[in-house]
Amino acid sequence: MNIKPKKLNKGDKVAIVSLSRGLLGMPFCKHELDLGIKRLEEFGLEPVIMPNSLKDMDYLFNHPEERAADLKQAFLDDSIKGIICAIGGDDTYKTFEYLMEDQEFITAVKEHPKIFTGFSDTTNNHLMLNRLGLSTFYGPCFLVDIAELDKEMLPYTKESFERFFKEENCYEIKSSPIWYSDRASYGVEELNKPRISHKEEHGYETLNGSGVVSGKLYGGCIESIYDALTGERYGNENEIYEKYHILPTKEEWQEKILFLETSEEKINSDKLKQILLELKKRSILDLVKGIIIGKPIDETYYDEYKQVYKEIFADIDTPVLFNVNFGHSVPRALIPYDALAEVDYDNKKIFIKSKIFESEE
Numbered sequence: 001m002n003i004k005p006k007k008l009n010k011g012d013k014v015a016i017v018s019l020s021r022g023l024l025g026m027p028f029c030k031h032e033l034d035l036g037i038k039r040l041e042e043f044g045l046e047p048v049i050m051p052n053s054l055k056d057m058d059y060l061f062n063h064p065e066e067r068a069a070d071l072k073q074a075f076l077d078d079s080i081k082g083i084i085c086a087i088g089g090d091d092t093y094k095t096f097e098y099l100m101e102d103q104e105f106i107t108a109v110k111e112h113p114k115i116f117t118g119f120s121d122t123t124n125n126h127l128m129l130n131r132l133g134l135s136t137f138y139g140p141c142f143l144v145d146i147a148e149l150d151k152e153m154l155p156y157t158k159e160s161f162e163r164f165f166k167e168e169n170c171y172e173i174k175s176s177p178i179w180y181s182d183r184a185s186y187g188v189e190e191l192n193k194p195r196i197s198h199k200e201e202h203g204y205e206t207l208n209g210s211g212v213v214s215g216k217l218y219g220g221c222i223e224s225i226y227d228a229l230t231g232e233r234y235g236n237e238n239e240i241y242e243k244y245h246i247l248p249t250k251e252e253w254q255e256k257i258l259f260l261e262t263s264e265e266k267i268n269s270d271k272l273k274q275i276l277l278e279l280k281k282r283s284i285l286d287l288v289k290g291i292i293i294g295k296p297i298d299e300t301y302y303d304e305y306k307q308v309y310k311e312i313f314a315d316i317d318t319p320v321l322f323n324v325n326f327g328h329s330v331p332r333a334l335i336p337y338d339a340l341a342e343v344d345y346d347n348k349k350i351f352i353k354s355k356i357f358e359s360e361e
Helices: 027-042 057-062 064-076 092-099 103-111 120-131 142-146 155-165 222-230 237-243 269-281 302-312
Strands: 013-017 046-049 080-085 115-118 178-180 197-199 205-208 212-221 256-261 290-294 320-324 340-344 349-352
Touching (some): 013 064, 057 064, 064 080, 064 103, 080 142, 115 120, 120 212, 120 222, 212 222, 212 290, 222 269
Parallel strands (some): 013 080, 080 115, 212 256, 256 290, 290 320
Antiparallel strands (some): 178 197, 205 320, 340 349
16 A cells, blocks of 8 residues: 655645654754744745644653654644654654554544655654555654754755655656765854855765666665664564564565665664674565665765675675765755655666655645
8 A cells, every 4th residue: 555645835734743852842942943934934834833842852752642642633634734753863663552553543644644754763653654554755854954054955955845845757866966064063053054065076876786676665764773673772662563563574575675874873884784784684685676875974984884785785686876865964865655766776876756746636
């Protein structure tokens, strides 16, 4: 089952949800909250800040049921056309028990599909919604993308966000000619200050395999996926994932082009190798049709990561494309789950070959 939402139009309401780390309501983020609301209004959208999304970090950490309630309310509200995650975190899987056993929520997702976007720990929400049949978007979030502290959103990321307003049959995900360093601070003193920018010296790099591969896009933050498989971070993520049958079956993995990226934690190459070996042990790397790897944040461990991928895939035919602009590295492309992608590993190009939205009636 593949349920697509409709595109956004000017005048639409979009919900802002805090499904993981509760930063949005903290006093030190007020300037970002105000800026993000202003930017959405400039797009012609009407932001709806969900009731619990501005509660403090400790409260939201201790009350995943309230985070879940906001997501449910956003899906139940017919006037809301899109849902934007505030930011990531590390424990949004704790919302699953309040959503995956709630038939009203499940029915709302299927009967009232909406655009859903975010990245990082939001991987968990994407995979949950994917299991319910909804095609979501691994893409911009509210705090660090919409509320970019420079005078404007970053051009590449803004172009990605503008795809939410378009009906396209086919488009290319191109390499950004510029990448940006992460900010050392997101405080009010950074308002109107540009990020440090760098010319892209590498472009996309094919690290394994060749040819042109087509498949359905699926993936996210590699640490989140690892925790879903092993339960390493909190001890029970894997049990929750198994309980609700969130991850693909063997047959479903075989349809996928897997996209993976590393987080702001900047795991070292040994940890990346450990994670990839876990995926390899479970035959996921063999089963999928192809793999797309995100650009490491700040290009930290760039060459070391490349060597790890080459080593892990030395005895696997699955093709691997490295250094794609999505996830934690800035700027960010929009990766639509379940969309038919065509990856040309010889010419290092990525195309979306299917509509990502339901046609307007």
